[in-house]
Amino acid sequence: MTSVRKQHDQRTGEAVPVVELRQVGKAYSRKPVLHDINWQVYTGEYWGIIGPNGSGKTTLLQLISGMEQPNTGSVLLEGRDIGSYSRRRIARFTAVLGQEGLAPLHYPVREVLNMGRYPYQSWLGRDELDTADELIDQIMDRLDLRSLADRPLDQLSGGQRQRVAFGKVMAQQPRLLLLDEPTTYLDIAYQIHFMEWLDEWRRESGITIIAVLHDLNLAARYCDRLLALNEGQMIHAGTPQQLMQEEKIRDLFRVEPAIVHHPDIHVPQLLLKRQ
Numbered sequence: 001m002t003s004v005r006k007q008h009d010q011r012t013g014e015a016v017p018v019v020e021l022r023q024v025g026k027a028y029s030r031k032p033v034l035h036d037i038n039w040q041v042y043t044g045e046y047w048g049i050i051g052p053n054g055s056g057k058t059t060l061l062q063l064i065s066g067m068e069q070p071n072t073g074s075v076l077l078e079g080r081d082i083g084s085y086s087r088r089r090i091a092r093f094t095a096v097l098g099q100e101g102l103a104p105l106h107y108p109v110r111e112v113l114n115m116g117r118y119p120y121q122s123w124l125g126r127d128e129l130d131t132a133d134e135l136i137d138q139i140m141d142r143l144d145l146r147s148l149a150d151r152p153l154d155q156l157s158g159g160q161r162q163r164v165a166f167g168k169v170m171a172q173q174p175r176l177l178l179l180d181e182p183t184t185y186l187d188i189a190y191q192i193h194f195m196e197w198l199d200e201w202r203r204e205s206g207i208t209i210i211a212v213l214h215d216l217n218l219a220a221r222y223c224d225r226l227l228a229l230n231e232g233q234m235i236h237a238g239t240p241q242q243l244m245q246e247e248k249i250r251d252l253f254r255v256e257p258a259i260v261h262h263p264d265i266h267v268p269q270l271l272l273k274r275q
């Protein structure tokens with residue numbers, strides 16, 4: 001797998017954020033859904049976005065992926081306004097994995113993984129990476145997909161399709177990975193496998209990850225930073241230790257929390273008391 005290098009400002013020598021939001025606001029049909037978001041994400045960071053339903057998490061991801069445009073402020077990728085990038089350039093830079101994974105189409109798994117290489121292929125289908133086939137093989141091994149290589153997607157379970165979707169974004173070799181509740185359809189064993197694969201990939205390649213996660217315990221365990229949104233406002237940004245505090249979780253989600261510490265890895269974990 002290729003590794004991602006940190007970008008620096010040539011004049012000042014300072015690290016340039018991979019993603020920067022400056023005073024970003026977004027409204028749908030005049031209804032504001034994000035207000036004045038200022039946020040910087042640096043190479044190799046792993047951010048979890050948390051917050052109640054409807055707080056603007058998916059909209060934030062859509063602004064960073066270029067699917068939606070802000071009404072006010074600007075979104076920058078490596079210091080340049082996202083509007084100045086071509087579609088193909090964004091497809092090489094950013095990969096998006098949603099909770100739905102992939103539609104159950106009649107395409108074999110290997111071909112679907114190969115679709116992740118489209119941004120690198122000429123119109124004749126030639127990949128600019130000579131070792132693209134080996135890359136796909138490595139990904140299939142890592143994700144336990146070898147035995148499914150020739151099976152069409154529409155004969156796989158939802159969880160298997162989600163693994164294929166993950167393989168496809170790995171094949172895309174992005175610098176930035178955006179995940180929207182990626183573990184929703186996975187059983188608890190695959191949830192942990194998935195988060196471990198992601199962690200391994202990040203450590204090897206230095207990829208930057210931003211993930212919307214409803215499961216605060218997974219977020220606290222794997223992310224090194226959390227951003228909390230409430231009604232379109234950025235309420236907190238900090239480490240899991242800073243955010244996973246009873247008062248903050250109570251205010252954000254209107255629940256009665258009890259924070260305990262994981263017995264092995266000493267990260268804060270959430271239990272819910274009866275209301």
Ligand SMILES: Nc1ncnc2c1ncn2[C@@H]1O[C@H](COP(=O)(O)OP(=O)(O)OP(=O)(O)O)[C@@H](O)[C@H]1O
Pocket residue numbers: 028029033051052053054055056057058059060
């Ligand atoms: N395409 C759209 N058109 C109109 N309103 C939208 C659109 N997309 C989102 N919204 C509204 O924007 C607000 C934020 O939605 P968003 O999906 O970003 O929230 P979320 O935090 O991801 O929610 P959830 O946790 O339920 O997935 C909601 O009130 C939603 O109804």
